[in-house]
Amino acid sequence: DAAREVLNIVVVGHVDHGKSTVIGRLLYDTKSLPEGAIERVKRISREKGKPFEYAYLLDAFEEEQKQGITIDTTQLQFRTAKRDYVIIDAPGHKEFLKNMISGAASAEAALLIIDANEGIQEQSRRHGYILSLLGIQKAYVLVNKMDLIDYSEDKFNEIRHDMNEFLNSLNVFPLKYIPVSAFYGENMVDRSAKMPWYKGEALLAAIDLFEKEKGLEGKPLRFPIQDVYKFDSRRIIAGRIEAGTLKAGDTVLITPSNKTTRVKTIEYWADRDKTDTVYAGMSVGITVEDEFFNQRGEFIVHPGAAPLVADTFKANLFWMGKTELVKNREYKLKLVTQEVQCEVYAISKVIDATTLAAVENAARVNTNDVAEVIIKTKRPISFDEFRNNQITGRFVLIDGYDVSGGGIVSGPVTEIQTVS
Numbered sequence: 496d497a498a499r500e501v502l503n504i505v506v507v508g509h510v511d512h513g514k515s516t517v518i519g520r521l522l523y524d525t526k527s528l529p530e531g532a533i534e535r536v537k538r539i540s541r542e543k544g545k546p547f548e549y550a551y552l553l554d555a556f557e558e559e560q561k562q563g564i565t566i567d568t569t570q571l572q573f574r575t576a577k578r579d580y581v582i583i584d585a586p587g588h589k590e591f592l593k594n595m596i597s598g599a600a601s602a603e604a605a606l607l608i609i610d611a612n613e614g615i616q617e618q619s620r621r622h623g624y625i626l627s628l629l630g631i632q633k634a635y636v637l638v639n640k641m642d643l644i645d646y647s648e649d650k651f652n653e654i655r656h657d658m659n660e661f662l663n664s665l666n667v668f669p670l671k672y673i674p675v676s677a678f679y680g681e682n683m684v685d686r687s688a689k690m691p692w693y694k695g696e697a698l699l700a701a702i703d704l705f706e707k708e709k710g711l712e713g714k715p716l717r718f719p720i721q722d723v724y725k726f727d728s729r730r731i732i733a734g735r736i737e738a739g740t741l742k743a744g745d746t747v748l749i750t751p752s753n754k755t756t757r758v759k760t761i762e763y764w765a766d767r768d769k770t771d772t773v774y775a776g777m778s779v780g781i782t783v784e785d786e787f788f789n790q791r792g793e794f795i796v797h798p799g800a801a802p803l804v805a806d807t808f809k810a811n812l813f814w815m816g817k818t819e820l821v822k823n824r825e826y827k828l829k830l831v832t833q834e835v836q837c838e839v840y841a842i843s844k845v846i847d848a849t850t851l852a853a854v855e856n857a858a859r860v861n862t863n864d865v866a867e868v869i870i871k872t873k874r875p876i877s878f879d880e881f882r883n884n885q886i887t888g889r890f891v892l893i894d895g896y897d898v899s900g901g902g903i904v905s906g907p908v909t910e911i912q913t914v915s
């Protein structure tokens with residue numbers, strides 16, 4: 496089964512609400528544990544003077560890792576008949592946010608865990624906010640430890656109502672709320688007889704219902720120009736197709752300069768077989784009918800499916816500069832092949848990435864903080880919202896010679912001049 500689908504999931508929740516237990520159970524129930532894992536868990540439980548705990552599975556993995564053996568805890572995997580899952584562990588919010596924003600990790604779906612007995616905590620809200628910040632729309636809320644509240648439907652509904660109201664205010668719309676007891680395995684693999692009032696799927700079946708996003712190939716064409724060079728009498732436009740497909744004869748639009756032309760030939764692609772159609776991921780050279788002065792950085796796209804073009808946009812960024820980020824200072828912004836001077840025009844919110852505490856109206860962004868900002872570039876550039884395209888919706892900021900920040904485009908500022 497070479498081409499099995501893979502879905503990356505992140506599990507978040509207030510400490511002790513049951514994250515490790517949920518993960519441990521998922522691994523156990525899908526028989527995804529390496530040999531000897533259960534024995535180690537039994538030993539760890541014994542050493543701690545506790546009964547067997549699925550939560551110690553993660554400790555067992557960590558122990559292995561410390562001894563330099565095999566498994567990377569940040570890459571726990573399990574599989575169902577439908578596909579493979581990678582659990583992107585978020586050991587610290589800082590690493591998680593940094594990896595997500597920089598593109599080192601990509602969580603496609605999230606499970607947000609709330610302890611039914613403790614209810615919604617500040618940290619639960621902050622995790623909801625992270626989903627919003629990263630534009631993760633595919634999320635389930637697990638109301639865990641239902642055993643501690645006698646599997647009460649009313650209590651479950653109350654938590655669901657309150658959490659939903661809060662999340663919706665952040666533009667996060669969880670697809671499901673699932674009452675579970677991870678410890679006792681209720682509603683984890685099979686529907687629980689203890690909660691007949693719950694008509695939805697058990698967790699594992701529900702996870703299989705997360706829809707995988709279309710790959711980049713199925714998205715609108717994004718062909719950022721890397722170089723234009725003269726080859727005998729022709730001008731060849733070279734670059735990498737980042738999204739979509741491109742055919743000889745296609746009418747194309749070049750943004751931000753807003754010129755329309757047609758693709759005359761596809762001169763080559765990296766493997767140099769003859770082809771008339773090229774796809775996302777290929778490095779290609781093409782010629783077009785009208786020889787404008789095309790420049791590095793511009794996007795070749797299809798009319799009617801153009802990117803946003805503007806000199807201001809909203810972004811969420813992770814700052815890792817040697818010095819703090821300040822407003823009105825010049826940074827260099829790189830977005831695919833575009834490079835332009837920019838400044839941070841406004842800082843709407845700063846979040847300490849370790850504690851997730853928020854600071855309103857901050858004047859600066861410290862190293863390892865996350866911020867919601869408005870960026871203003873020296874000239875208009877082409878881009879997409881991150882939730883629509885994870886490549887043309889991501890950028891880095893350079894301070895002097897150092898990559899000092901990574902950001903994702905969260906949206907346009909006001910009316911954006913879209914070219915189509």
Ligand code: GDP
Pocket residue numbers: 508509510511512513514515516517548550639640641642643675676677678679
């Ligand atoms: P984490 O800090 O979010 O990873 O939480 P853990 O998975 O370590 O769980 C914290 C504690 O809650 C452990 O003692 C678990 O055994 C317990 N726990 C987890 N899930 C349940 C549950 O469904 N019911 C009950 N009663 N306890 C649970």
